[in-house]
Structure formats: C-alpha cells, structure tokens
Amino acid sequence: MSSDRLxxxxxxxRDRLAFVELRLRFVGEIRRQDLVTRFGIQAAAATRDIAQYKELAPGNMEYDTKGKVYVRAAWFRPLFDFPAERILTWLSQGYGDGEPIRWKGVVAQEGTSLPGKIDLDLLSVLTRAIHQGAAVEVAYRALSSGLTTREIVPFALADSGLRWHVRAFDRRSGEFRDFVLGRLDAARILPGPVADHEKPDQDIQWNRITELELVPHPANVQHPDxxxxxxxMDGGVLKVRTRAAMAGYLLRRWNVDCTEDHSLKGGEHHLWLRNRQALYGVTNLVLAPGYSESSK
Known part of the structure; x- marks a missing residue:
C-alpha cells in the first residue's frame, strides 16, 4: 500500500505514522516514547499510532520483548514515498519528520544541483549500522579501482555541499575515509563487534576542529565592503569553524583562494584564506583551490 492509498x-x-516508518526504516527501531517526545502526545495515543501502523503494514515491524522495543522486520516494505533529499535532511538535522507534501512555494525559486542517485534501501543499511555501531559490507564504485567489495564501519553522514558522503573506517586501506552515497551498489550489515581503532573517536581528521579566517580577496575584489x-563579516573577516575532514570541501565549494600570496585570478575567487597555518595537517587539501604542499 502506498501513501496515496492510506x-x-x-x-x-499521517505525520506520526510517517515518523514511525522513518524510525523503523532508517534507525531500525521505534519506541512509544519516541512518539511521545517528538509530538507531545500521551502514551496511550502513541500506543494507538504504533498499533495502527502495524495494522496498515503488518510485515514491517516486530516486538523485541527483551529490549522492549519495536524493531524493523526482515520483510519491510515502506508505505510512504520519501524523496532522498527529505530523508537526508531528517537524518542530519532532525526536523520535518512528517509525510512529505509538495506545497507550492510562496515565491518562485529554482535550483542548479545535478541529479544524484541515492538508493534509500542502501542508505537505510548504513544508518541502521551507524545506530548499532556495526560494520557493513558494501559494493562500491571508486574512480581509481572501479567496482569493489569492501568492509567499512560507518559513523556519520556528511554533506560536501555538492553531494552526500558517509564517513567510515575502511578496513581495506586501514584509514577513515569518505564514501559517496551515490556510488554504492549494495550493502549489508555484518555481524560481530568492531575494533577500538575503527571507532569514530579514533578519526583524528573528523574530531579535529579548525577555524578558517576568510577575507575579501585582496586582488580580485574591487569593493571589499x-x-x-x-x-x-565582522571586522572584515569571516571566521568559520569546521571539521578538518570537511575543510577541503568547504574551501572548494566557496572557491576560496588558498595560495599564500592570494595569486589566483578570476571572478569566482571572492574570498582568500588569511590563516593558511590553520590547514596544517588537514589531509583533503587536494580539493582546496591553490593550496600546495610545497608552499605551505
């Protein structure tokens, strides 16, 4: 049954039932208290909502008597049709839980993003693994090696501004890396615990926070004001705090000139990184415009 036949x-x-489904599909579980907390309803109403969802989709959830929680069943089939963008917003920002309705905007607007393929079933494997602290076997298409099978330990989603990644420990390389969601071909959760060195607190680039000082480009901007x-900007500078693992994406997205002598030409370079020393030790600077290891 699709949402238009509810x-x-x-x-x-409908919003509460959609929330039940989101929790089951992407977290793997739903408790009565989750509904009470999210919607401010009474426990009895939450019980009725869960019972109604189970009636509409009898194969989607099971009750774990030991954990006292409803869990996603093996034969899960979604009732609601969520666009990937809505799911990623919900997962990363935690609002807009209800069923998507295509309201007409109050003003005209258009976007320039390229279409990207994100398989929500594969995404749900990753998000449930993140919730459980589990490893995942994935079929992944890399530019350097093509389609390969590897084991990763995911722990966070990351938006580069152009596309979404999952941050994970890669058991093949022995490093923490970013994996583009649209390049996943298959995924399944692996049994067994993960090692201490695979856990997010060991990801130095993710846990390090760096402060970037961005100023109007001294050469390309005629009117810095x-x-x-x-x-x-405050006092002519914009201070941006970001994870080291995300710094390269941010600098590339905003075309920030990272040369030591602000030498990049072109109207796209409105900003210059004033404190290059903040990038010391950041590993994804191949993305940063004009940054050179030899000139740091």
Missing part, C-alpha cells in the same frame, strides 16, 4: 485520517495522524556585507 485510509482517511488527519494530517497529524560588498563581500563583507554579503557574508556578514
């Missing part, structure tokens, strides 16, 4: 109910009821106003 029985008549209020939008609030324009850039200062556009970015809400």
């Amino acid at each position: 029985p008549e109910m209020t939008q609030a009821q 324009t850039i200062e106003a556009e970015y809400g």
Whole structure:
C-alpha cells in the first residue's frame, strides 16, 4: 500500500505514522516514547499510532520483548514515498519528520544541483549500522579501482555541499575515509563487534576542529565592503569553524583562494584564506583551490 492509498485520517495522524516508518526504516527501531517526545502526545495515543501502523503494514515491524522495543522486520516494505533529499535532511538535522507534501512555494525559486542517485534501501543499511555501531559490507564504485567489495564501519553522514558522503573506517586501506552515497551498489550489515581503532573517536581528521579566517580577496575584489556585507563579516573577516575532514570541501565549494600570496585570478575567487597555518595537517587539501604542499 502506498501513501496515496492510506485510509482517511488527519494530517497529524499521517505525520506520526510517517515518523514511525522513518524510525523503523532508517534507525531500525521505534519506541512509544519516541512518539511521545517528538509530538507531545500521551502514551496511550502513541500506543494507538504504533498499533495502527502495524495494522496498515503488518510485515514491517516486530516486538523485541527483551529490549522492549519495536524493531524493523526482515520483510519491510515502506508505505510512504520519501524523496532522498527529505530523508537526508531528517537524518542530519532532525526536523520535518512528517509525510512529505509538495506545497507550492510562496515565491518562485529554482535550483542548479545535478541529479544524484541515492538508493534509500542502501542508505537505510548504513544508518541502521551507524545506530548499532556495526560494520557493513558494501559494493562500491571508486574512480581509481572501479567496482569493489569492501568492509567499512560507518559513523556519520556528511554533506560536501555538492553531494552526500558517509564517513567510515575502511578496513581495506586501514584509514577513515569518505564514501559517496551515490556510488554504492549494495550493502549489508555484518555481524560481530568492531575494533577500538575503527571507532569514530579514533578519526583524528573528523574530531579535529579548525577555524578558517576568510577575507575579501585582496586582488580580485574591487569593493571589499560588498563581500563583507554579503557574508556578514565582522571586522572584515569571516571566521568559520569546521571539521578538518570537511575543510577541503568547504574551501572548494566557496572557491576560496588558498595560495599564500592570494595569486589566483578570476571572478569566482571572492574570498582568500588569511590563516593558511590553520590547514596544517588537514589531509583533503587536494580539493582546496591553490593550496600546495610545497608552499605551505
């Protein structure tokens, strides 16, 4: 049964049922208290919601008597049709849980993003593994090696501004790396515990926070006050704190000139990185415009 064939109910009821499904599909479990906390309803109402969802989708959940929690069943088939963008927003920002409805915008708007393929079933394997602290076997398409099978230990999703990645320990290389979600071909959760060195607290690049000082480009910007106003700079500088693992993506997305002498030419370079020393030890600087290891 798809969401357009659900029985008549209020939008609030549909939102709560959609939330039940989101938790089951992407976290792997749902508790009555999750509904109580999210929607501010009474426990009895939450019990009715779970019972109603189970009636509509009898093969989607089972009750774990030991853990006292409803868990995703092996024969799970979603009722609701969520676009990938909505799912990723919910997973990363935790709002907008309800069923997606395509409202007409109040003003005209268009986007310029390229279409990307994200398989929600594969995504749900990753998110459930993150919740469980488990390893995953994936079939992954890399630019350097093509389609390979590898084992990873995922722990976070990351948005580069252009596409989504999963941050994970890669058992083949023995390193923490980013894997593009659209390049996954298959995924399954692996049994057994993960080693201490595979856990997120061992990811130095992820846990290190660096502060970047961005200023109007000294050579390419004729009126620096324009850039200062556009970015809400304070005293002519915009200070941005980011994880070291994300620094290269940020600098590339905003075309920040990372040369020591602000020498990159072109109208796209409105910003210059004033404190290059902040990038010392950051590993993904191949993405940073103009950054050179020999000139750091």
